[in-house]
Amino acid sequence: MHLNLTETQQRFQSAAQAFAAESLADAAAGFEAAERVPPEIYRALGERGLMAVNVPAEVGGSEAGVVSYSLAMMAIAKACASTAVTMAVTNMVGEVVAAFGTDEQKQAVCPMLAAGAHGAFALSEADAGSDPGGMRTTATLENGEWVLEGTKQWISHGDTAAFLVVWARTDGAGPRGLSCFLVPGDAPGLSVASHEDKMGLRASHTVSLAFENLRLPESALLGPRGGGFRIAMMALDGGRIGIASQSIGIGEAAYAEALEVVRDAQGAQGLAFRLADMRTRLDAARLLALRAAQLKEAGTPFSQEASIAKAFATESAWTVCNEAVDILGDAGLVRGGAAERALRDVRVTRIYEGTSEVQRIVISRGALRG
Ligand SMILES: Cc1cc2nc3c(=O)[nH]c(=O)nc-3n(C[C@H](O)[C@H](O)[C@H](O)COP(=O)(O)OP(=O)(O)OC[C@H]3O[C@@H](n4cnc5c(N)ncnc54)[C@H](O)[C@@H]3O)c2cc1C
Numbered sequence: 001m002h003l004n005l006t007e008t009q010q011r012f013q014s015a016a017q018a019f020a021a022e023s024l025a026d027a028a029a030g031f032e033a034a035e036r037v038p039p040e041i042y043r044a045l046g047e048r049g050l051m052a053v054n055v056p057a058e059v060g061g062s063e064a065g066v067v068s069y070s071l072a073m074m075a076i077a078k079a080c081a082s083t084a085v086t087m088a089v090t091n092m093v094g095e096v097v098a099a100f101g102t103d104e105q106k107q108a109v110c111p112m113l114a115a116g117a118h119g120a121f122a123l124s125e126a127d128a129g130s131d132p133g134g135m136r137t138t139a140t141l142e143n144g145e146w147v148l149e150g151t152k153q154w155i156s157h158g159d160t161a162a163f164l165v166v167w168a169r170t171d172g173a174g175p176r177g178l179s180c181f182l183v184p185g186d187a188p189g190l191s192v193a194s195h196e197d198k199m200g201l202r203a204s205h206t207v208s209l210a211f212e213n214l215r216l217p218e219s220a221l222l223g224p225r226g227g228g229f230r231i232a233m234m235a236l237d238g239g240r241i242g243i244a245s246q247s248i249g250i251g252e253a254a255y256a257e258a259l260e261v262v263r264d265a266q267g268a269q270g271l272a273f274r275l276a277d278m279r280t281r282l283d284a285a286r287l288l289a290l291r292a293a294q295l296k297e298a299g300t301p302f303s304q305e306a307s308i309a310k311a312f313a314t315e316s317a318w319t320v321c322n323e324a325v326d327i328l329g330d331a332g333l334v335r336g337g338a339a340e341r342a343l344r345d346v347r348v349t350r351i352y353e354g355t356s357e358v359q360r361i362v363i364s365r366g367a368l369r370g
Contacts, residue, residue, distance in 0.1 A: 001291055009068045015048045016072035020079035028080035029336050031203035037083050039116070039160075045087060046116030050076070052094040054297075059098055060111030066238070066293040070245040074286070077249025078256075081345035082203035084249060086118055088242040089156050093119025093165055096235045097182065100223035105182055109163050120161035120185075121239075122152040122209060123232055129154075130358050132167065132178065132232060137211060139168035139181060146181060146221065148214040151193060154352075158207045159192045161185045165235075166211075167228050178228035181220045189214030200344035238296060239353045240306040244289040244313035247349040251282050251317030254324035254342035261327050271327055278320045285313035304366035311359035314349040321346045 005013065023044060031037045045051050053069035055061025062068075069091060077084035094113045098106055113119045127134035137150025148168055158164065162185050170179040183190060193208040223231050255278050262271045288309040295302035324339035325332035332339050350356050 001294060005067070005071070008064050009071060012049070012053065012062070012064050012068035013071040013075060016050060016075035019044065019048055019050070020075050024076065024079035024083055028082070028203075029341070031080060031082060032341065035202055036205070037080070037086065037203050041083055042086065042090075042118065043116035045076075045083075046114055049114075050087060051090050051116055052110060052114035053091055055091070055094040055098050055110055055114060059106045060114040061094060061098065062114070066241060066297040067290060070241055070289050070293040073242055073245035074249040074252065074289075077246040078252045079249075080203070081246065081250050081342070082201050084246045085201055085204045086157050088239065088246055089121050090117075090119040092235055092239045092242065093121055093163065095238060096121075096165055096180075096231060097163075097222065099234070100180070100227075100231055101182070102219070104219070105222065109182065112162055117162035118157045118160050118185075120155055120158045120164040121235070122155045122158060122164050122166040122183075124154045125150070125152055130355060132229065133173075133175065135167060135169055135178060137166070137168040139170050139179060139216075141170075141218070144218055146216040146218065148181065148183070148189070148211040148216065151208060151210050153208040154196065155207055155209055156352075157205050158209045159195070159205050164190075164209075165222060167232060170228075171226050175229035176226045178232070179225050180222040180228040180231050181216060182222045183214070183216065183220065187214055187216070198348070200341070200347055202344075236353055237303045237306050240310040240359070241289060241292045241296060241302075243349050243353045244285065244292070244306070244309040247314040247317035247346055248282060248285050248289060250342045250346040250349070251278075251285070251313075251320040254321040254339040254346075255279070255282060257338040258324035258327040274323055274327060278323050281316035281320055285309070285316045288312050304363055307354070307359040307362040307366075310354065311356050311363065314346070315356060317346050318350060 049062035052061035053064050057063040097109045139146045139148050164183045166181045166183045169177050171177040189212050191210050193210045196206040262275045292302050292305040292309040321343040
């Protein structure tokens with residue numbers, strides 16, 4: 001494993017760090033209070049190539065690889081975790097469309113997302129979270145049109161997405177019954193049913209969506225009919241590297257605030273040792289995330305490594321944020337502090353794109369296969 005960054009990776013990391021310092025770090029508390037990130041933030045991320053980092057250049061992406069993406073994600077998430085989740089999902093949707101879309105689908109969607117529009121990933125339902133097998137949304141072919149009926153829940157920025165990748169049942173029960181569709185955000189028959197009131201990531205909208213007689217042309221099918229489960233699993237494998245990176249960035253924000261306190265409390269070895277453990281966790285998590293990113297970038301199997309990185313990074317980042325609040329003492333509980341917001345924001349990283357238990361299913365299966 002190479003630990004030295006290439007010129008491209010350094011450039012993307014620096015661009016993300018500079019943007020985070022200039023436009024996000026001081027603004028993030030205001031975004032949280034307003035419960036939205038302004039659209040110009042995403043346009044600016046698009047101008048810097050950060051909304052489609054690992055998407056081919058021929059469809060408008062940066063083609064800068066998975067390691068660049070991971071490093072950029074850590075930098076953006078350190079400043080604003082809500083901005084980071086929209087960046088993560090949009091990058092993931094861009095990659096899915098670039099990998100499975102027809103030329104027409106790629107040209108319609110990828111350049112727009114690369115420029116800063118939002119892409120949403122609509123897989124989860126009330127009875128289909130960890131196990132997409134419980135999916136009830138259906139897509140039926142009627143006179144050359146797909147008709148979607150059903151509901152999705154917990155969809156990040158499903159209310160502002162220019163395009164959504166939506167999973168639906170086309171061919172009965174079981175994984176082979178699922179297919180994937182590209183749905184424009186303004187499609188008639190698509191509506192936002194409710195907004196979630198979450199403990200963290202408050203500037204990132206999470207919504208339920210309803211599909212009622214949502215009619216799509218036959219060409220809206222993304223990938224092969226019946227291939228939806230495979231597409232979801234491939235997307236989530238890659239997405240887990242993004243969420244591991246996001247959690248590391250959030251952990252770094254809490255760590256930075258705790259570091260100042262420990263510096264001021266010179267000679268307090270108890271605090272310094274806690275800080276040492278926090279630094280060790282974050283560094284180990286970063287190495288695991290970059291290992292998974294390198295494997296994906298090299299085109300080698302990376303599913304198990306992505307799950308290892310996600311489980312370890314998100315659980316470590318949670319511990320780091322919790323420790324930071326302890327080190328800050330009462331000040332750590334006051335709204336508006338970096339560690340306080342980080343502790344609330346980081347919690348969900350252990351849940352979305354596969355809970356820690358789901359990661360352990362993947363890791364143990366791989367380990368037992370040898
Ligand atoms: C803020 C936020 C944003 C989200 N954004 C999106 C999005 O953009 N798109 C999208 O499709 N989804 C999204 N989700 C949904 C998310 O992916 C699901 O919440 C997640 O997959 C877990 O599903 P669940 O909540 O239904 O939990 P469940 O699947 O009901 O799990 C409940 C508990 O049981 C455990 N469990 C489940 N199965 C097993 C098993 N086999 N073995 C051991 N333990 C098990 C879980 O680990 C968990 O602890 C988002 C969620 C949140 C909170």
